[in-house]
Amino acid sequence: MGKYLERIANSPLALTFKDVILLPSFSTIEPREVDLSTNITVNLRGSTPIVSSPMDTVTESALAIAMAMLGGLGVIHRNCSSEEQVNMVKKVKEAEVRCLKKVYLYSHSTIEEAEKVFRKTELESVPVINKTGSFVGYLSRRKLSSCDPQDHVYKCAEKGPVLRIKDLEKNSLNSQNIAVVDDNGRLFGVLANEGDEDIVSLLDEEGRLAVAAAISPFSEKRVELLEKWVDAFVVDVAHFHNINCISATKKLLKKTSREVVVGNIGTYEACVDIITSLDDVAGLRVGIASGSICSTGIVTGVAAPTLFAVASVRDALEDYGASKIPIIADGGIGSPGDAAKALAAGASSVMLGRALAGTSEASSPLIRVGGRLYKLYRGMGSKSALAERYSADRYSAPSKKIAEGVEGLVPYRGSVEGVVREFREGLKAALGYVGAKNIPELWQKARFARLTSVGFREVLPHDIVLDIGL
Ligand code: XMP
Numbered sequence: 001m002g003k004y005l006e007r008i009a010n011s012p013l014a015l016t017f018k019d020v021i022l023l024p025s026f027s028t029i030e031p032r033e034v035d036l037s038t039n040i041t042v043n044l045r046g047s048t049p050i051v052s053s054p055m056d057t058v059t060e061s062a063l064a065i066a067m068a069m070l071g072g073l074g075v076i077h078r079n080c081s082s083e084e085q086v087n088m089v090k091k092v093k094e095a096e097v098r099c100l101k102k103v104y105l106y107s108h109s110t111i112e113e114a115e116k117v118f119r120k121t122e123l124e125s126v127p128v129i130n131k132t133g134s135f136v137g138y139l140s141r142r143k144l145s146s147c148d149p150q151d152h153v154y155k156c157a158e159k160g161p162v163l164r165i166k167d168l169e170k171n172s173l174n175s176q177n178i179a180v181v182d183d184n185g186r187l188f189g190v191l192a193n194e195g196d197e198d199i200v201s202l203l204d205e206e207g208r209l210a211v212a213a214a215i216s217p218f219s220e221k222r223v224e225l226l227e228k229w230v231d232a233f234v235v236d237v238a239h240f241h242n243i244n245c246i247s248a249t250k251k252l253l254k255k256t257s258r259e260v261v262v263g264n265i266g267t268y269e270a271c272v273d274i275i276t277s278l279d280d281v282a283g284l285r286v287g288i289a290s291g292s293i294c295s296t297g298i299v300t301g302v303a304a305p306t307l308f309a310v311a312s313v314r315d316a317l318e319d320y321g322a323s324k325i326p327i328i329a330d331g332g333i334g335s336p337g338d339a340a341k342a343l344a345a346g347a348s349s350v351m352l353g354r355a356l357a358g359t360s361e362a363s364s365p366l367i368r369v370g371g372r373l374y375k376l377y378r379g380m381g382s383k384s385a386l387a388e389r390y391s392a393d394r395y396s397a398p399s400k401k402i403a404e405g406v407e408g409l410v411p412y413r414g415s416v417e418g419v420v421r422e423f424r425e426g427l428k429a430a431l432g433y434v435g436a437k438n439i440p441e442l443w444q445k446a447r448f449a450r451l452t453s454v455g456f457r458e459v460l461p462h463d464i465v466l467d468i469g470l
Helices: 003-009 061-069 082-094 111-120 165-170 220-226 243-255 268-277 296-300 306-319 336-344 383-392 416-434 439-445 453-458
Strands: 020-022 050-052 073-076 099-101 125-129 135-140 162-164 179-181 187-192 212-215 232-236 259-265 281-286 327-330 349-352 366-369 372-378 407-411 448-450
Touching: 020 336, 020 416, 050 061, 061 073, 061 082, 061 416, 073 082, 073 232, 082 220, 111 125, 125 187, 135 179, 187 416, 212 220, 220 243, 232 243, 232 281, 243 259, 243 268, 259 268, 259 327, 268 281, 268 306, 281 306, 306 327, 306 336, 327 336, 336 349, 336 416, 336 439, 383 407, 416 439
Parallel strands: 050 073, 050 349, 073 212, 162 179, 212 232, 232 259, 259 281, 281 327, 327 349
Antiparallel strands: 020 448, 099 187, 125 135, 179 187, 366 372, 372 407
16 A cells, blocks of 8 residues: 555544443442532633633623633633723623522412422522513512412512623622523523532632633733733634744743633644643643534544544643643533533533523524524634624734634523533533543543444434424
8 A cells, every 4th residue: 555545544533522422331429429520720620611612602701700600611702802801801800709599489389389499498589480481570588478378479579670691790789689681581590699519609819700811822912911810811723733823822821920721732743742842831722623613624624523632632641741731622512411522531621612602691692583592603713703803803813814614593592500500410420320420530431432323323312203302
């Protein structure tokens, strides 16, 4: 065989999420015993292994606040002026740290039923919603005794202050019992200071919510402006394994006292070059062209699918004694199962774009199409995003003239808390199947098996007449 043919014939198999499954193992761990806490960066340890992507339709202040409150991390995008980005980061730092509880009563429930809910919560008043989920008022604990047990809740409900999601960051209200509603008046939580047993908000040393900011390695001015506000920088380029990016980051690392995560990378060699030429990298963002809105693979033929990339980079970290550097798996993670595979392959956390883009807190507008609600989601290399980057980001003129991303709509999914909780529950169940009580144990115990495309169809719901969503 000639060398050209051999190069193709002996190429590695770049497997990704849909190509593999995790095998179940003997387990002594119940999902509720699983500890999901993880190092998102070398020094930032979160109780939720989820990071929101620095995309302009995903992470601005509202989502970053919610992510940190839920124990993960938000990375504020950089497709805006430095001043705008600093303002977004400041809003996160100025936000009050509060928990959002999912406690509510239906207006048509009875007072007797409401009493049961009050027994399970320490809240002094509980929001009341109608059948469509819209907030209608509060039922307070003190009112209970003056109501007939068979009365409907709406009869005893009272008006009270509400907070819109987008006002969360404004800290305008100090009470602990405030209902938070979306743009359509639908309840998505109640602010309360009771702690959830295993979700601990991710805070900086001063007790403020932690936040990261995306930067170009070439924008020194922006870094200076952000420096005193952020906990970490994420060097945000499509292909970090590039001499100019590495040398610019070398300079940057000398100037900043903040942690610096770099990416994206996708290969063993990229990791080796980074850890041998840069000191104090605080994390690696790994995966190239697996993202739901990416067209890099089509446009250029180049990709390092996230699962393959994570395992390759993890091997390099272990081989070079640098395994304390955490990997953030990025791109194509649409479900808790994908996230479990990414973590099992060696990542410490997962970065989500599409999965968070449909939430109330994501920065894009809500759009109604044919009676259904959607949110806009676009790649940062899409035509329209690139157009803004030309005018807004003076410090890093894009060198490529071709779009590497697409834009479209994703279904509206309500609050980010719901999505994060779904991922957390799925991950806990996955670790339970594998028999791992935490993420480092998952790295040791996980066993993968490859699927055929026929097999992949079988592990999805299949062969039912009607999916009624139960
Ligand atoms: P998901 O699958 O979570 O992926 O939506 C989000 C990740 O995709 C990357 N990204 C892009 N990749 N062209 C690309 O090739 C783009 O326009 C683009 N925009 C975002 C990025 O890593 C993000 O976190």
